[in-house]
Amino acid sequence: MSEPVRWGVLGAANFAREQMARAIHAAEGADFAALATSSAEKAAGFTAFNPGLRIHESYDALLADPDIEAVYIPLPNHLHVGWTKKALAAGKHVLTEKPIAMSAVEIDDLISARDASGLLASEAYMIVHHAQWQRARELYRDGAIGKLIHVDGLFSYDNAADPDNIRNRPESGGGGIPDIGVYTYGATRWVTGQEPLSITHADVDFENGVDVLARVSARFDGFTAHWVNSMRMHPFQEMTFMGEEGVIRLTAPFNANLYGPALVELHRNIGNGHGASVTTERFAAANHYVDQVETFSRSVRTGEPYPWTLEDARGTQAMIDAVFAKAREASAS
Structure with a gap:
């Protein structure tokens, strides 16, 4: 060894x-x-x-x-x-x-x-190292929900009572989108393998020079997406991938086993008037921080490909840049 x-x-x-x-x-x-x-x-x-x-x-x-x-x-x-x-x-x-x-x-x-x-x-x-996200991507790419129609993502918390928090300070690069928008945007990209064609809507509220509530929509090739990220809302997180034949839902996508149990639900229509079935997979044992370190260390030692590259990070940051540009455009009109 x-x-x-x-x-x-x-x-x-x-x-x-x-x-x-x-x-x-x-x-x-x-x-x-x-x-x-x-x-x-x-x-x-x-x-x-x-x-x-x-x-x-x-x-x-x-x-x-x-x-x-x-x-x-x-x-x-x-x-x-x-x-x-x-x-x-x-x-x-x-x-x-x-x-x-x-x-x-x-x-x-x-x-x-x-x-x-x-x-x-x-x-x-870290989320790409978690078994729930690897399973979600596998389900999507295996066609479990058919053609993807829409993605919804929500990630929020409330740090209004902590004005000295670096996320509330513009000089330290604070803001909700840099902190948690990276997750809703990047997870959509990572599962689908697609980049947005356009940011169609960006309604962003600012306080003291940092974004505190962002409602953002985008169009991809064949599907749409809408994300809400906030540092001024009750804590909540969820990601949903909605297709013609089913839905993939992650109930604790970003703080697995801290916010709640890591679950991946697959909703499917049974047909013949019998309603819908829901299959739930649980990932209680996975720690995405440990998995991330182990994968990084293994890549250092063996040279095996690392699953989240700087190019991947650039794609999400390009989305963030486009969201802020769209928000400036909307406020100027």
Whole structure:
């Protein structure tokens, strides 16, 4: 068996402490070896579950550590591109939180840097590693619902009471679409394998320079889609793929087993006046963060294709760019 990939985490973000660092620590083929933070208090939250963790007091010091092979970057959105480039230049494989950039053009630069380095770099788009999404895509591509007619996606939460949250701050690249629109938009693209022909509607509400409620529609080749994303609504999430012969519904598509049980429902018409049947598959054991780390580490060691590339991330970011452009067009008219 090959040696585990030695990982470092750039920054002591709460999400890293609660989710991704623990996933690296738990994943087969990965070794959570180092953390970069100048805060002893924040470091203690990581050494509590990994006592042997090496602590670097700066990001540059971690990147200079010759023992570290891969870096996970959970920094605020506006810092992603710069530190991803620095990590690649330091000879590290890089997994950077979503959105990996604030515009599609920036991802072009990352693709060039990745290609020049010969290293693996990707956005931490964990849902494609979850068994429920792999099953949903399999059902769709096997024709379980016939011709696709429409996709609906909703992902919301409420952080209005936390104005200092980076998602509520424009200077850190905040906003609901960069945070959760990536999921409703990207999941539609990943399951169907299609890019939108046009964004037909974008009704976006802003507060303090960040989007807090977005109602967006798009036309694809042969089907339409509508997504709602909000940081000012009751927490809810669901994705539905509606076809001529059936419906695929995911009830906890983005925070599986935290928001609720990971279920994939297949609704089919029985015919002959007997109504509809619903087949439900459950995926309680899957942890998409651990699966993501294991897949990334395996790709580093074996060279096997990684399922979410920078090109995939660019496609979603191009959609986000188009949504904001459509919203500006609508507000100007």
